[in-house]
Amino acid sequence: MIKKIVEFCGLMLLALMLISCGKKEITVETQPRTEKTGNVQMLRTEWSSTETGYYRLYNHTEDGVNLCYVDFTTGQNSFVCNQPACQHAEKSCNSFFKGRSHGILFSNMEHLYFLKYTDLREDPMKLYRMNLDGSDHKLIHTFRKDELFVMDPVYPAFDGQYIYFIITSWDDETMQNIPKLLQINVDTGKTTALLICNQNIGTEEGQQPYIVDPYLIGAHERTLYLTVSYLKETSDLTGIAGADENAQNMLTSLLALDLNTGKIEVQDTWKNADRRFLVQDDQMYYVDLIEKSLKACHIKTGETRVISSNLKVRNTDETILRSIYDGKCIVDIFNPEQQRYFRYAVDLQTGEISALSLEYSEDDETYYVHIKLEMADSFIVIYDQKEEAHHVLHKDGTLEEVIESEPQYARIKKEDYWNNIPNYDPIATLEDAFSA
Numbered sequence: 031m032i033k034k035i036v037e038f039c040g041l042m043l044l045a046l047m048l049i050s051c052g053k054k055e056i057t058v059e060t061q062p063r064t065e066k067t068g069n070v071q072m073l074r075t076e077w078s079s080t081e082t083g084y085y086r087l088y089n090h091t092e093d094g095v096n097l098c099y100v101d102f103t104t105g106q107n108s109f110v111c112n113q114p115a116c117q118h119a120e121k122s123c124n125s126f127f128k129g130r131s132h133g134i135l136f137s138n139m140e141h142l143y144f145l146k147y148t149d150l151r152e153d154p155m156k157l158y159r160m161n162l163d164g165s166d167h168k169l170i171h172t173f174r175k176d177e178l179f180v181m182d183p184v185y186p187a188f189d190g191q192y193i194y195f196i197i198t199s200w201d202d203e204t205m206q207n208i209p210k211l212l213q214i215n216v217d218t219g220k221t222t223a224l225l226i227c228n229q230n231i232g233t234e235e236g237q238q239p240y241i242v243d244p245y246l247i248g249a250h251e252r253t254l255y256l257t258v259s260y261l262k263e264t265s266d267l268t269g270i271a272g273a274d275e276n277a278q279n280m281l282t283s284l285l286a287l288d289l290n291t292g293k294i295e296v297q298d299t300w301k302n303a304d305r306r307f308l309v310q311d312d313q314m315y316y317v318d319l320i321e322k323s324l325k326a327c328h329i330k331t332g333e334t335r336v337i338s339s340n341l342k343v344r345n346t347d348e349t350i351l352r353s354i355y356d357g358k359c360i361v362d363i364f365n366p367e368q369q370r371y372f373r374y375a376v377d378l379q380t381g382e383i384s385a386l387s388l389e390y391s392e393d394d395e396t397y398y399v400h401i402k403l404e405m406a407d408s409f410i411v412i413y414d415q416k417e418e419a420h421h422v423l424h425k426d427g428t429l430e431e432v433i434e435s436e437p438q439y440a441r442i443k444k445e446d447y448w449n450n451i452p453n454y455d456p457i458a459t460l461e462d463a464f465s466a
C-alpha cells in the first residue's frame with residue numbers, strides 16, 4: 031500500500047501520473063507577477079557575468095570567502111569592496127563573508143545575490159543581497175539546517191524577483207528527507223514550496239520502495255520544466271529503485287509549471303532509461319538510446335525532430351548532455367571498452383558531430399577543458415590544474431604561504447574551443463591581484 035506519495039500543495043499527483051499520460055492541470059500557489067519579474071532563466075554556472083567581466087568567489091582568508099570581480103576591459107581582478115585600506119578579511123569588508131564556503135552568484139541589473147552553503151553543512155544555507163559594488167549587503171534568508179540544496183550539477187532558475195530550486199528537507203512525520211521545489215522572493219526572503227515530493231523509501235515491512243526524484247531541467251518564458259521519476263508498479267518489486275531489475279519499471283514524467291497561472295501539466299511520460307534531457311529556449315533535447323539519436327522536442331507543440339542519428343552510443347551506454355552553447359550541444363558518451371567518456375559537439379541545426387579534444391591532466395587523470403562561463407565571443411574555461419603558492423591571511427594579520435592545487439582559468443575564443451585549438455589567454459589569479 032502506497033501512502034502519501036506526492037503532494038502538490040495538498041493535491042495528490044500520484045493518480046494523475048500513474049493513470050494518465052494526457053494533459054491534466056493541477057494548480058499550485060505561486061506569487062503574483064510583479065514588475066521586476068521577467069522570463070525565468072536557468073543559471074548555468076555558479077558565477078555571474080556582466081558585459082565586461084564576471085563575479086566569482088575567492089578564499090582569501092582562513093575562515094571566510096570573498097567576492098571578487100574579474101574585469102576584462104582593465105585586465106584587473108579586484109575584491110568587491112570600495113573601502114579604502116581594507117584588508118578584506120573582516121565582516122566590515124563589503125566582499126567578505128565569514129565561514130569557508132561555496133555558493134552561487136547571480137544578479138539582476140540592480141543587485142548581486144549570493145546563495146551560500148558549506149561543504150560540511152555545519153552552517154545553514156543563506157541568501158545574501160548586495161549592491162553591485164558589494165555595499166549594503168544584507169542577509170535575506172536563512173534556510174533551515176536540514177534544508178539542503180540538491181547539487182551535482184543542478185542550478186537554480188531566476189526571473190529577476192524569485193529564485194527557484196530543489197532542496198530536500200527532513201520531515202518529522204514521515205521520518206524522511208522530502209524533496210521540494212522552492213520559490214524564494216530575493217527581496218523579502220519569503221519562501222513558498224511549489225512542489226513537495228513525499229518520498230516513500232520502504233522502511234516498513236512489506237512496503238515497496240518508491241522514489242520521486244525531481245529535477246529542474248529548464249525554463250522557457252514563464253514556465254519551469256521538471257522531471258520526476260517513479261516506479262511504474264510497486265506490487266512485485268524486491269530491490270531498491272534504480273537497481274537493474276527495477277530500472278525498466280521506472281517511469282519519468284516531464285512537468286511544466288506555468289508561473290503566471292500556477293498550473294502544472296504532465297507533458298509526457300516515458301521509460302526512464304530511454305532519455306537524457308536538456309531544455310533550452312523552446313526545445314527539449316534528449317538522447318534516444320534505442321535509436322542512437324539526438325532529438326529535439328518542441329516543449330509546447332510536442333513536435334519532435336531528429337538532429338543527428340549518428341551518435342556513437344549503444345543502448346547500454348551512459349550519455350550526458352552537458353550544455354548548449356553557440357547552437358551546439360556538448361554530449362559526453364561513455365565508452366565501456368576504454369572505460370572513459372568521449373566528448374562531442376553536435377550542431378543543433380546541421381546535426382554535424384565533431385569530437386572535442388581540449389584536455390588537461392592532473393595526477394594521472396585527464397579532464398576535458400571545462401567551460402565555466404560564456405561571454406559574447408569567448409568562453410572562460412578551466413584549462414589546467416596546478417599546484418601554486420597561495421597566501422592565506424590570518425586573524426593576526428600574518429600571511430601564511432600554502433601550496434594548493436588550484437584550477438587555472440583562461441579566456442578562449444569560441445571558435446578556437448570548437449576547433450580544439452588550445453589558444454588560451456590566461457586570467458591573472460586573484461593572488462596576483464592581492465600581492466600586487
Ligand SMILES: [Zn+2]
Nearest residue numbers: 111116118123
Ligand atoms: Zn574590503
